[in-house]
Amino acid sequence: MVDAVQDQDDFVPPAEVAEMELYHPKSWLTKYVFSQDAKVIAIQYSFTAIAIGLVALVLSWMMRLQLGFPETFSFIEAEDYYQFITMHGMIMVIYLLTALFLGGFGNYLIPLMVGARDMVFPYVNMLSYWIYLAAVLVLLASFFVPGGPTGAGWTLYPPQAILPGTPGSEGGIVLMLVSLALFIVGFTMGGLNYVVTVLQARTRGMTLMRLPLTIWGIFMATVLALLAFPALFVGAVMMTFDSLLGTSFFMPAISQFGEQLKYGGGSPILFQHLFWFFGHPEVYIVALPAFGIVSDLISVHARRHIFGYRLMVWAIVIIGALSFIVWAHHMYVSGMNPYFGFFFATTTLIIAIPTAIKVYNWVLTLWRGNIQLTVPMLFAIGFIVTFVNGGITGLFLGNVVVDVPLSDTMFVVAHFHMVMGVAPIMVVFGAIYHWFPKMTGRLMNVPMGQFHFWVTFVGAYAIFLPLHYLGFLGVPRRYYAMLDTGFIPESAQDLNAFVTVVVLIVGAAQMLFLYNIAVSMIKGKKSGPNPWRATSLEWQTPQTPPGHGNFGPTLPVVYRWAYAYGLPDATEDYVPQNLAPDQLMSDYDNSGLSHSAAQAAE
Amino acid sequence: MNLLQQLMEKPWLTEDNTVVELRDGRTFALSREKLGLRVFLVVVMVVFSLMMAAYIERKVFSDWHSVPLPWLLWLNTVILVFSSLAMHRAWISARRTEIDGVRVWLYAGGFFALVFLIGQLLAWWELVASGYYAAVDPANAFFFMLTALHGVHLIGGLVAWWRTMAKVTRGCGVVLVRISVELCTVYWHFLLLIWLALFALMLFT
Numbered sequence: 001m002v003d004a005v006q007d008q009d010d011f012v013p014p015a016e017v018a019e020m021e022l023y024h025p026k027s028w029l030t031k032y033v034f035s036q037d038a039k040v041i042a043i044q045y046s047f048t049a050i051a052i053g054l055v056a057l058v059l060s061w062m063m064r065l066q067l068g069f070p071e072t073f074s075f076i077e078a079e080d081y082y083q084f085i086t087m088h089g090m091i092m093v094i095y096l097l098t099a100l101f102l103g104g105f106g107n108y109l110i111p112l113m114v115g116a117r118d119m120v121f122p123y124v125n126m127l128s129y130w131i132y133l134a135a136v137l138v139l140l141a142s143f144f145v146p147g148g149p150t151g152a153g154w155t156l157y158p159p160q161a162i163l164p165g166t167p168g169s170e171g172g173i174v175l176m177l178v179s180l181a182l183f184i185v186g187f188t189m190g191g192l193n194y195v196v197t198v199l200q201a202r203t204r205g206m207t208l209m210r211l212p213l214t215i216w217g218i219f220m221a222t223v224l225a226l227l228a229f230p231a232l233f234v235g236a237v238m239m240t241f242d243s244l245l246g247t248s249f250f251m252p253a254i255s256q257f258g259e260q261l262k263y264g265g266g267s268p269i270l271f272q273h274l275f276w277f278f279g280h281p282e283v284y285i286v287a288l289p290a291f292g293i294v295s296d297l298i299s300v301h302a303r304r305h306i307f308g309y310r311l312m313v314w315a316i317v318i319i320g321a322l323s324f325i326v327w328a329h330h331m332y333v334s335g336m337n338p339y340f341g342f343f344f345a346t347t348t349l350i351i352a353i354p355t356a357i358k359v360y361n362w363v364l365t366l367w368r369g370n371i372q373l374t375v376p377m378l379f380a381i382g383f384i385v386t387f388v389n390g391g392i393t394g395l396f397l398g399n400v401v402v403d404v405p406l407s408d409t410m411f412v413v414a415h416f417h418m419v420m421g422v423a424p425i426m427v428v429f430g431a432i433y434h435w436f437p438k439m440t441g442r443l444m445n446v447p448m449g450q451f452h453f454w455v456t457f458v459g460a461y462a463i464f465l466p467l468h469y470l471g472f473l474g475v476p477r478r479y480y481a482m483l484d485t486g487f488i489p490e491s492a493q494d495l496n497a498f499v500t501v502v503v504l505i506v507g508a509a510q511m512l513f514l515y516n517i518a519v520s521m522i523k524g525k526k527s528g529p530n531p532w533r534a535t536s537l538e539w540q541t542p543q544t545p546p547g548h549g550n551f552g553p554t555l556p557v558v559y560r561w562a563y564a565y566g567l568p569d570a571t572e573d574y575v576p577q578n579l580a581p582d583q584l585m586s587d588y589d590n591s592g593l594s595h596s597a598a599q600a601a602e
Numbered sequence: 603m604n605l606l607q608q609l610m611e612k613p614w615l616t617e618d619n620t621v622v623e624l625r626d627g628r629t630f631a632l633s634r635e636k637l638g639l640r641v642f643l644v645v646v647m648v649v650f651s652l653m654m655a656a657y658i659e660r661k662v663f664s665d666w667h668s669v670p671l672p673w674l675l676w677l678n679t680v681i682l683v684f685s686s687l688a689m690h691r692a693w694i695s696a697r698r699t700e701i702d703g704v705r706v707w708l709y710a711g712g713f714f715a716l717v718f719l720i721g722q723l724l725a726w727w728e729l730v731a732s733g734y735y736a737a738v739d740p741a742n743a744f745f746f747m748l749t750a751l752h753g754v755h756l757i758g759g760l761v762a763w764w765r766t767m768a769k770v771t772r773g774c775g776v777v778l779v780r781i782s783v784e785l786c787t788v789y790w791h792f793l794l795l796i797w798l799a800l801f802a803l804m805l806f807t
């Protein structure tokens with residue numbers, strides 16, 4: 001042991017891949033606008049994603065106004081309503097969550113947490129952002145073309161998506177498809193960076209099994225995205241041809257208003273397969289980074305090592321692999337062979353096993369932990385509770401016989417909002433409260449944060465629990481108005497009105513959150529380099545916020561995993577990943593002499 | 603390095619005595635560029651596989667009318683093979699640090715690739731001239747889409763080829779262009795394989 005410390009230099013073999021040369025910006029424009037620094041790109045991604053997310057938030061208010069108080073808002077026509085639901089869904093899933101988790105958190109955290117100076121292909125990384133921005137702009141442009149954006153539903157099922165009668169069939173649908181294709185091209189450029197950086201640019205000592213789970217989650221989600229987005233790409237290209245060139249990839253022979261259309265011979269079900277071959281992995285593209293981040297949040301804020309680290313890694317990998325063989329559980333009502341349904345129901349239920357393991361491990365990490373109810377911790381707990389909720393309704397829907405009556409009802413809407421709307425957004429909030437001090441050097445206001453948490457958490461349940469119930473009653477999704485529907489009691493309308501009121505309150509709380517960000521950025525309490533006393537490398541940078549190149553003149557060397565918390569005999573209750581063992585020893589010798597993380601970084 | 607072995611590590615065990623031996627981050631013994639290209643090729647392969655799966659899914663229905671493949675496609679295939687071989691020669695020259703060989707064979711590879719693209723356009727023209735429009739039948743649409751997608755990827759390759767060529771003519775040393783030549787060659791071989799798969803798929807109907 002002591003020997004190892006003495007000839008430490010002999011003990012560290014040279015890196016297999018040489019350190020790369022860092023790109024140095026030469027002007028204001030290349031430093032802040034066309035920047036190749038992953039941290040700047042991360043912030044560009046995040047702001048763009050949040051901005052477009054706000055558009056989707058406003059759209060959801062409009063939808064709820066219509067559902068809660070039908071016949072009150074004359075400016076919302078049926079066509080508008082369909083356009084709102086479509087754009088809301090697509091923006092939230094792809095342009096907000098995917099872009100924020102991978103382009104935002106991925107870009108910011110990967111180089112810092114693996115101990116790299118930057119992404120491996122900075123130029124391509126920069127292009128990735130600008131193409132993403134172009135995709136967002138094309139999407140927004142569809143609001144301003146004749147006919148408006150597409151109203152086909154976020155699943156864009158043909159043939160209705162491109163036929164006259166569906167709002168936006170004139171131009172909106174084409175812009176949507178083009179925007180998706182652009183997004184995928186841009187994402188692929190970013191994704192290459194994330195994967196290769198995690199595999200090739202880890203600093204010395206950072207073995208795969210010493211990576212923080214955040215990185216594992218983002219890494220695996222990127223792998224899923226690289227393999228799943230091509231399916232959406234292929235679907236989008238083929239549908240663009242159907243719409244513009246009159247080909248019939250997805251269009252069967254069809255007559256409209258008694259008139260035979262020029263289409264014939266295509267297969268609409270083919271599109272459904274392509275869409276869900278992308279669509280189901282997509283839900284894990286959003287969920288896996290959330291899993292990873294939440295693991296780190298609870299470990300740091302409960303001062304306890306993550307329970308079952310290796311199992312957590314394997315669970316992420318297995319969930320990722322399984323998510324490619326369950327897609328047809330979204331197509332139980334498409335008239336497929338019952339044996340298919342049986343197969344997909346089985347695989348779907350199997351996914352619950354690794355997922356449950358993760359939940360147990362989170363709970364066991366909290367168990368006997370020294371739980372600090374900081375704002376990030378609140379959101380992390382909120383995530384676990386909500387995810388379990390949504391996961392359980394997923395098990396309902398995974399069974400064909402249960403799904404058939406519930407399919408296309410508000411129950412499905414409640415399921416996926418719990419599991420893919422509310423839960424990941426909780427993690428996004430928790431992560432922002434957690435890493436904000438690293439990004440700005442200041443803490444966010446706590447009372448405001450707590451208020452934000454409780455309104456969001458309680459509000460989410462007040463919104464989505466009633467939707468489960470409405471789904472049981474048989475209220476269909478994607479209906480503009482119910483009119484006279486015998487089997488649905490009058491009181492359902494009161495429930496709908498209640499939900500709408502809560503939606504507006506929760507929406508207002510998000511404005512408080514944005515206000516908190518803005519104020520804390522300027523006036524927040526100074527946080528110092530490592531306010532949460534965390535072990536991972538991003539907290540050990542010599543500067544806060546981290547400077548160009550992240551880690552001063554030499555890269556850190558990693559000696560242990562990222563979960564050395566709650567150590568009984570250490571002076572501090574944690575040991576940073578890069579604290580050399582000899583420093584640690586001297587610490588033990590003269591206990592009482594505490595080392596701050598900032599010193600350790602030097 | 604062995605991926606499985608890395609995933610079996612137990613980082614927490616040695617934690618008991620708080621000192622952990624030092625190890626390097628153990629990466630794949632591949633340069634970033636090569637790994638990046640491989641990841642990209644996997645993505646492209648998924649795109650083409652899905653399109654071919656869609657093609658097969660559609661083809662099994664009884665109302666399928668195959669496109670009569672123009673004989674020109676055979677010639678184009680041979681030209682694409684030449685293109686790949688030339689690129690391969692360029693790579694060999696680069697490894698032997700013969701910059702002249704690199705230049706000549708790169709030119710040849712790019713030239714054949716261009717001829718291939720023109721050949722594909724002629725094949726399209728032949729089909730269109732005899733009335734096989736994309737909008738008439740799904741089989742035609744698939745033919746145009748698959749060939750177009752392959753062509754677009756080749757054009758992307760030609761952009762990389764152009765930049766490599768520019769480096770060579772600017773007089774960069776052979777050591778500097780070696781990696782670019784290698785990446786181009788791998789990409790060329792990959793696109794040849796994709797083309798062979800597409801061609802075979804459309805041939806055996």
Ligand code: HEM
Pocket residue numbers: 155283284286287329330348349351352355390391392393394395396397398399403406407408412415416419420421
């Ligand atoms: C144990 C886990 C899960 C099971 C068994 C499950 C099962 C299902 C099933 C069977 C459906 C189809 C319902 C229908 O259309 O009739 C569905 C829909 C959906 N699920 Fe899950 N799910 C699970 C987890 C998740 C997760 C983790 C997410 C996201 C993070 C998610 C997001 C969605 C979405 C977005 C939809 C609806 C898509 C749409 O039709 O627009 N699910 N789920």
Ligand SMILES: [Cu+2]
Pocket residue numbers: 279280283326327329330
């Ligand atoms: Cu699914």
